[in-house]
Every structure is written in C-alpha cells, then in structure tokens.
Amino acid sequence: MNTWAPFEWITALRFLREGRMQTLFIVAAVAIGVAVIVFMSAMLSSLQANFIKRVLTSQPHIQLIPPDEIARPLRTSTRTEIVSPIVQRPAQRIRSIDQWQKIRAALSEWPEIVTVSPTMSASALAVRGDASRSITLTGIDPEVYFRIVRIPEYIVAGQPRVQTDDIIVGLDLAKDLGVALGDKLNVTSATGGARVLTISGIFDLGNKGANMRTTFVALRTAQALSRLVGGVTSIDLTVPDVYAAETIALAVQSATGVEADSWIKTNAQFFTAVNAQQTSNTLIRVFVGLSVAFGIASVLVVSVIQRQKDIGILRAMGSSRGQILRVFLVQGGLLGFLGSIVGAAMGGGAYMFWHSYLRQADGSEIFPLIFEPSLYVNAVLLAALTGVAAAAVPALRAAKLDPVVAIRG
Amino acid sequence: MADVPEVLRLEKVCKSYNVGQPVEVEVLHDIDISLKRGEFVALIGPSGSGKSTLLNIIGLLDRPTKGRLFIEGHETSKLDDAATTALRGHSIGFVFQYHYLISAFTALENVMMPLLVEHSFPDERMRARAHGLLDQVGLAQWENNLANNMSGGQQQRVAIARSLAMNPALILADEPTGNLDTKSADSVFEMMRAVNRSQGTTFLVVTHNMDLARRCDRTIEVIDGRIGTLAPANEVEPHQ
Ligand SMILES: Nc1ncnc2c1ncn2[C@@H]1O[C@H](COP(=O)(O)OP(=O)(O)O)[C@@H](O)[C@H]1O
Ligand SMILES: [Mg+2]
Numbered sequence: 001m002n003t004w005a006p007f008e009w010i011t012a013l014r015f016l017r018e019g020r021m022q023t024l025f026i027v028a029a030v031a032i033g034v035a036v037i038v039f040m041s042a043m044l045s046s047l048q049a050n051f052i053k054r055v056l057t058s059q060p061h062i063q064l065i066p067p068d069e070i071a072r073p074l075r076t077s078t079r080t081e082i083v084s085p086i087v088q089r090p091a092q093r094i095r096s097i098d099q100w101q102k103i104r105a106a107l108s109e110w111p112e113i114v115t116v117s118p119t120m121s122a123s124a125l126a127v128r129g130d131a132s133r134s135i136t137l138t139g140i141d142p143e144v145y146f147r148i149v150r151i152p153e154y155i156v157a158g159q160p161r162v163q164t165d166d167i168i169v170g171l172d173l174a175k176d177l178g179v180a181l182g183d184k185l186n187v188t189s190a191t192g193g194a195r196v197l198t199i200s201g202i203f204d205l206g207n208k209g210a211n212m213r214t215t216f217v218a219l220r221t222a223q224a225l226s227r228l229v230g231g232v233t234s235i236d237l238t239v240p241d242v243y244a245a246e247t248i249a250l251a252v253q254s255a256t257g258v259e260a261d262s263w264i265k266t267n268a269q270f271f272t273a274v275n276a277q278q279t280s281n282t283l284i285r286v287f288v289g290l291s292v293a294f295g296i297a298s299v300l301v302v303s304v305i306q307r308q309k310d311i312g313i314l315r316a317m318g319s320s321r322g323q324i325l326r327v328f329l330v331q332g333g334l335l336g337f338l339g340s341i342v343g344a345a346m347g348g349g350a351y352m353f354w355h356s357y358l359r360q361a362d363g364s365e366i367f368p369l370i371f372e373p374s375l376y377v378n379a380v381l382l383a384a385l386t387g388v389a390a391a392a393v394p395a396l397r398a399a400k401l402d403p404v405v406a407i408r409g
Numbered sequence: 410m411a412d413v414p415e416v417l418r419l420e421k422v423c424k425s426y427n428v429g430q431p432v433e434v435e436v437l438h439d440i441d442i443s444l445k446r447g448e449f450v451a452l453i454g455p456s457g458s459g460k461s462t463l464l465n466i467i468g469l470l471d472r473p474t475k476g477r478l479f480i481e482g483h484e485t486s487k488l489d490d491a492a493t494t495a496l497r498g499h500s501i502g503f504v505f506q507y508h509y510l511i512s513a514f515t516a517l518e519n520v521m522m523p524l525l526v527e528h529s530f531p532d533e534r535m536r537a538r539a540h541g542l543l544d545q546v547g548l549a550q551w552e553n554n555l556a557n558n559m560s561g562g563q564q565q566r567v568a569i570a571r572s573l574a575m576n577p578a579l580i581l582a583d584e585p586t587g588n589l590d591t592k593s594a595d596s597v598f599e600m601m602r603a604v605n606r607s608q609g610t611t612f613l614v615v616t617h618n619m620d621l622a623r624r625c626d627r628t629i630e631v632i633d634g635r636i637g638t639l640a641p642a643n644e645v646e647p648h649q
Contacts, residue, residue: 003532006529011513017513310513312470312509317503317523317571318495318527319498320491404465404470407465
C-alpha cells in the first residue's frame with residue numbers, strides 16, 4: 001500500500017487491478033480512440049504547417065496592388081439617363097501604384113510590418129534563336145524581395161544576383177529554351193521594350209508552371225522594359241504575425257487607399273479546406289470522446305453493481321458517501337488517463353511511421369516531423385477529465401447506495 | 410452493575426418495510442434493549458424473526474421507523490448522514506456471516522481499512538496496529554495473503570481483527586460462525602470472547618448455535634420481531 005496515495009486512490013487502483021479484463025478492455029478502447037485523434041491531429045497540423053510554410057516563403061504576406069480600371073456607363077448631361085447601358089470591362093493596362101515611394105516610406109514605419117518591397121511585374125517574351133516563351137518579368141529590389149520570397153534557397157545554378165542586365169530564370173524555362181548559366185536571352189515586353197539579358201541564376205521552385213513562367217530582373221530593368229519608368233505594380237509586405245495579415249491588410253488599405261490583399265485572402269481556398277478539415281476533425285473528436293465516455297461509464301456502472309458488497313463493507317467501516325463517490329470518480333479518471341497515455345503513444349508512433357513511410361523519390365522527407373507536446377498533453381488531460389465526467393453517474397449511484405442494501409448484496 | 414456505563418440502548422424501536430405502500434409490514438415491534446460495557450450477549454431467534462434487521466439498525470446501517478436508539482449515550486435519530494457515518498466508524502465494529510472481507514486487499518490491508526477510511530493516508534502506525542491485531546487472532550504470518558486465498562475460519566478471524574481496528578465500544582456479529590465447521594466456529598467464538606475479556610469490548614452476537622449462546626453472559630431472544638425473554642442464558646435453557 002503506497003503511503004503517498006489517499007484511501008480513494010488506493011481503493012480505486014485496487015479495484016481496477018482486480019477487475020483485470022474489464023480494465024484492460026476499456027483501457028484498450030480509450031487508447032484506440034485517443035490514438036486516432038492524436039494521429040489525425042498530428043498529421044493534419046503537419047500538413048497545414050508544411051503548406052503554410054511553403055506559401056509564406058514563396059508569397060508576400062500582404063500585397064498592395066493598383067485598383068482595377070473600371071468603365072462607367074455613359075449618361076446624358078443631366079446625369080440621369082444612361083445613354084449606353086452596355087458596359088464592357090476595359091482591358092487592364094499595366095499601371096503603377098500612385099505615389100508608391102510615399103506609401104513605402106510610411107509603411108516602413110509600421111511596427112506590425114517587417115519588410116516592404118516594391119516590385120514591378122509585366123508580361124514579356126523570352127526569345128532564344130527560333131524558340132520563344134512567354135514569361136512574367138518580376139522586377140525586384142533583391143535586398144528586400146529575397147526576404148519575402150526565398151529565391152536564394154531555390155537556386156540550383158549560379159547566383160541569386162540581379163544587376164541591370166541579369167535575369168534569373170526557372171529550370172524548366174532554361175531547359176525549354178536550351179539555355180544555361182551565362183547565356184544571353186532576348187526579352188521583349190508586351191509594351192514593346194526589348195533588351196538582351198544574361199542568365200545569372202537558375203532556380204527550381206518545385207513546380208513546373210512556376211519554373212516556366214517566373215523570372216526575376218532588377219526593378220529598373222523591369223521598369224524600363226515595360227515603359228513604366230519609376231513605377232511599381234505592387235508593394236509586397238511581410239508581417240511577423242502571419243495570422244494577423246488580414247487585419248493588417250485592412251488597416252493598410254484604409255491608411256493608404258490602395259487595395260491590399262493578404263495571403264489569407266489570396267489562399268482562401270486553402271483556408272476553406274483547413275476549416276472543413278478542422279470541422280470534421282472536431283466532429284470526430286467529439287464522437288470519439290463521447291464513445292470513450294460511454295465506454296467508461298458502462299464499465300463503471302457494471303462495476304458498481306459488482307462491487308455492491310465492497311461498497312457496503314466500506315460504508316460499514318465508516319467511509320462517507322463522498323469517499324465512495326471519489327473512489328469511482330478516480331477510477332473513471334484513471335481509466336481515461338491510462339488509456340490516453342497508451343493512445344497518445346500509439347498515435348505518436350503511427351504519426352512517426354506515416355512520416356517515415358511518406359518519402360520523396362530521393363528518400364528525403366516531404367513534411368517536417370512536428371511534435372507538438374501540447375497535443376499529447378491535452379489529449380491525456382482531456383481523456384482523464386472525460387473519464388471523471390463519465391464516472392459521475394455510476395459514482396453517484398455508488399454513493400447513494402443504502403448501506404443495508406449494499407451489505408445484503 | 411448500575412455504575413457500569415451503557416453502550417447501547419433501544420427504546421421502543423420499530424421497523425417497517427414498504428412504508429407508505431399498500432402492503433406496509435412491521436418486522437420489529439417496540440424493541441427495548443440495553444447493553445452495558447463489557448457484556449457479551451447472544452441474540453437468538455428463529456430465521457426471519459428480525460435479528461439481522463435489528464443488528465443493522467443498531468449498527469447505524471439502517472434507521473428505525475419509530476423509537477430511539479442510543480450509542481454510547483448519543484441519540485442517533487437526529488444525526489445526519491455524515492455524523493451517522495462517523496459514529497458508526499468510531500463506535501461500532503462489524504463481523505458478518507459471510508466473512509465480508511474486500512477481496513482486492515490483503516488480510517493486513519483489510520484490517521487497516523477502518524483506519525485508512527478515517528485517516529485517509531496509510532502510515533507505519535496503522536500497519537503496526539493491523540499487524541498486532543492479526544497477531545492477536547493468530548494470523549500474523551498470513552497478513553500478506555489476499556483475502557480470498559484464506560479459509561472461512563481465517564477470513565472470519567481477519568474480520569474480527571478488522572472490527573477491532575478502531576477500538577470500538579460495541580461489536581456486532583451477525584451469525585459469525587454460521588458458515589464455519591464446528592472447530593473453526595469454536596475458535597472464532599473463543600477469539601471474540603477473549604477480546605471481550607481482555608479489552609472489555611461489548612459484543613452482540615447473533616447465533617443459531619445454542620451451545621455458543623449458553624457460553625455468553627446473557628441471551629436476548631427475538632421472536633416475530635419482539636423480544637422474547639430477557640434473562641441470563643442459564644435461565645432460558647438451564648444447564649443440565
Ligand atoms: N428489505 C426488506 N423488505 C421487506 N421485508 C424485509 C426486508 N428485509 C427483511 N425483511 C423481512 O423482515 C423480516 C426479518 O428479516 P431478518 O431481519 O433478515 O431476519 P433474521 O435475520 O432473523 O433471519 C423477514 O420477514 C424478512 O422477510
Ligand atoms: Mg439474518
């Protein structure tokens with residue numbers, strides 16, 4: 001008999017130990033339920049973390065873009081009657097953000113913003129001999145831009161360098177055009193500017209579409225090519241609190257009057273998917289939790305009937321209703337606790353197995369292994385609490401038992 | 410005898426079952442009993458006469474429908490559940506017919522149980538006391554056996570040791586030897602008698618064994634829920 005445990009704990013442990021099979025089965029049931037929850041949650045958060053990390057290292061958290069050009073219906077001079085009711089959406093020209101230098105200076109002062117990077121994007125044609133491909137020219141200030149989009153991490157050949165006549169291209173574009181590092185590329189913008197650029201670096205973003213279209217040049221080069229000297233088509237921002245991006249974007253928008261889109265908005269689909277997953281995850285948790293609770297409750301209901309005589313003896317020995325109540329509450333809590341310890345270990349093991357099983361062709365891991373201690377601790381705490389709650393009804397029955405009835409059996 | 414304190418007094422105790430229902434039955438009628446400290450009393454009577462019901466009421470496991478019950482001078486009808494439980498734990502020890510030990514515990518732990526219930530945390534003193542009590546009933550070397558791994562007579566002796574743990578004023582035994590062979594019955598009875606003599610504990614023992622009843626200080630007979638004769642055993646059934 002352990003001297004550190006009080007009567008209720010000693011008795012609860014002994015009762016559980018004596019009821020071997022019952023205890024074993026319900027612990028197994030709780031363990032399986034908890035393992036499913038733990039595995040699922042670990043897997044989902046790993047996938048999410050991985051996706052978010054990818055998004056956040058290849059996209060600005062917030063992007064300021066010039067407003068769309070819109071056409072208004074033509075009205076009479078009195079401004080009441082519409083002369084031409086059919087309004088076509090105008091083709092969008094490349095336009096600069098008004099007074100972007102001022103906006104950049106202002107936003108740089110914001111404590112919630114870390115990086116402010118003006119960029120100039122334009123469509124262009126890359127020509128090499130007979131081959132030509134349409135590309136997106138992204139004019140950047142590498143100093144700040146590479147802090148947002150980690151191109152240096154994706155460079156497979158050359159340097160992440162963009163001087164006036166440099167261009168960084170994707171692996172697939174280089175292959176398609178048959179060019180290598182140091183080769184020259186004829187670039188003609190949609191607005192007519194043309195220039196010969198030297199390939200200074202080749203990157204692999206792991207996505208064929210991106211590798212085909214995306215190219216990086218110096219901001220001035222892009223401005224010159226698109227005939228928009230001194231202009232920028234977007235201002236890219238990063239923020240320390242990525243989940244506050246949408247709120248900050250709204251604040252930026254109202255402060256500057258320029259449309260600001262957060263990554264949360266541009267990846268709305270992802271968040272819809274995450275929310276749907278989270279909803280189903282929550283539903284699964286609730287139902288697994290309920291079945292665990294009912295399992296523990298039913299085992300204890302039976303136990304109270306089986307232990308009627310023991311309860312009667314304990315009452316005759318002077319134990320109070322409260323003590324009897326606690327003996328059964330503790331049993332419920334212990335069943336939840338023991339089951340969830342085993343279950344958390346099983347779930348964690350399954351997650352590790354899944355992680356080691358899911359490898360890229362070259363054997364490297366697709367996702368980082370993320371162990372969030374809080375997931376396991378919470379699962380165990382919650383299961384123990386569920387056990388105590390589930391024990392409430394049987395424990396009350398045990399406590400209410402009339403000692404005479406209990407003794408008679 | 411007059412200055413010996415009273416351990417137990419019943420005044421016109423009645424017990425009815427199914428109170429308020431169409432077939433209410435009164436199984437105990439106007440029971441008056443008084444036990445003094447150190448008495449060893451046999452409670453006899455035919456089966457179904459109400460002995461167990463009476464013992465459960467005296468043991469505060471059940472409540473009388475009418476009448477008053479005094480344990481060591483405390484009037485019990487006004488006590489709430491917690492106070493009743495406390496009085497039961499301190500003043501009364503039980504020995505039941507079917508040697509009700511708790512099978513999840515060892516002999517020693519069963520004897521410790523009343524102390525553990527009272528003090529919550531086990532300690533060396535409790536262990537030593539339980540050991541001493543088991544020694545007193547001759548079972549010290551069996552103390553680590555689980556309750557179920559002992560013979561009926563041994564279990565009943567453990568139960569006696571347990572009933573002594575709190576040093577109660579009154580021990581109630583409901584047919585403690587009813588399930589034992591003659592030899593074990595005799596040794597269990599003598600054990601209780603020895604405790605009674607050495608510690609002055611009051612005993613109220615239900616038995617069907619007239620031989621044992623005769624060896625008590627006096628005999629109370631219950632017939633159809635009434636006290637039959639209130640006289641020393643040798644007056645009920647004179648020695649030959
Ligand atoms: N819970 C109960 N409900 C109704 N009648 C009962 C109950 N318990 C005992 N009785 C009745 O009370 C009477 C006395 O029973 P009991 O005290 O067990 O007798 P004894 O112990 O002398 O054999 C019996 O007639 C029995 O049927
Ligand atoms: Mg009986």
